[in-house]
Amino acid sequence: MAPSVSGAAQAARNISPNEDPRNSLYQSLAQDLAGFSEHKIRTQFVIKVLSILSCMLMITTSVVSIITVSKSTQLFLLENWWLSLVAGILLFSVSIILGCSEKLRKSFPLNYALLLALTLTQSILLCYVVAAYETNSVFVGIFITCIVTGAVATLSASTTYDLTQLESHLVVAVAVLAVVQLGAFVFVPSLRKIDTVFGGVAAMVFCLYIALDIHLLLGNQHNQLYPEDYIGAVITLYIDVINLFISLLHQFGKRKESNAS
Numbered sequence: 001m002a003p004s005v006s007g008a009a010q011a012a013r014n015i016s017p018n019e020d021p022r023n024s025l026y027q028s029l030a031q032d033l034a035g036f037s038e039h040k041i042r043t044q045f046v047i048k049v050l051s052i053l054s055c056m057l058m059i060t061t062s063v064v065s066i067i068t069v070s071k072s073t074q075l076f077l078l079e080n081w082w083l084s085l086v087a088g089i090l091l092f093s094v095s096i097i098l099g100c101s102e103k104l105r106k107s108f109p110l111n112y113a114l115l116l117a118l119t120l121t122q123s124i125l126l127c128y129v130v131a132a133y134e135t136n137s138v139f140v141g142i143f144i145t146c147i148v149t150g151a152v153a154t155l156s157a158s159t160t161y162d163l164t165q166l167e168s169h170l171v172v173a174v175a176v177l178a179v180v181q182l183g184a185f186v187f188v189p190s191l192r193k194i195d196t197v198f199g200g201v202a203a204m205v206f207c208l209y210i211a212l213d214i215h216l217l218l219g220n221q222h223n224q225l226y227p228e229d230y231i232g233a234v235i236t237l238y239i240d241v242i243n244l245f246i247s248l249l250h251q252f253g254k255r256k257e258s259n260a261s
Contacts, residue, residue: 199250
């Protein structure tokens with residue numbers, strides 16, 4: 001991408017008689033080059049985040065797929081339920097460490113090691129979720145998640161609407177969903193219709209979260225993610241995609257007969 005000729009030409013037309021023409025031209029060229037450099041950095045940032053995210057999702061998909069098709073592995077997980085507690089504690093610990101320590105997020109290669117630990121522990125917890133569903137439902141859920149995520153990302157990248165205005169509303173929506181789900185689990189745990197409705201609403205909320213994250217990633221508006229914190233951007237998108245998958249599984253997935261309501 002070459003420096004903008006129109007910008008330099010405009011600067012030349014606006015030169016006052018007493019002003020050195022070279023100063024205005026140099027300033028215009030410097031602004032064009034700065035814009036080009038910023039665009040290049042942003043592009044590299046987006047590619048880096050999406051590349052790491054793809055690797056994390058491939059690891060999770062592979063682990064979930066193995067668990068889904070292997071009955072013996074499912075039985076092992078169910079018999080050793082304490083593994084879910086260990087994975088949950090580790091996931092929480094790693095999330096707190098990465099969320100609170102900017103130094104660790106930027107410390108290579110420790111940040112990648114922590115990211116791998118987060119991916120593996122999240123994958124193990126997800127295995128306990130998919131173990132309750134039929135094999136076909138799990139793979140259909142993975143497929144739908146891929147399609148929906150791609151569509152939402154494309155629409156978010158092409159829209160001019162400032163999605164960052166929705167951020168506070170989405171936080172409230174997630175809090176309300178968490179309370180409703182907890183209440184449903186305690187008072188009407190066997191009612192399948194509530195699970196389906198909750199899954200649909202949650203899926204819409206996390207679709208909006210993914211759209212918001214893509215918007216911040218591209219830096220189209222005043223609020224944006226910064227290239228230095230690519231680990232934080234990756235984690236945010238990864239968790240949103242996982243939550244979308246779980247929500248879709250709740251809505252469309254068919255539970256195994258022994259777990260069905």
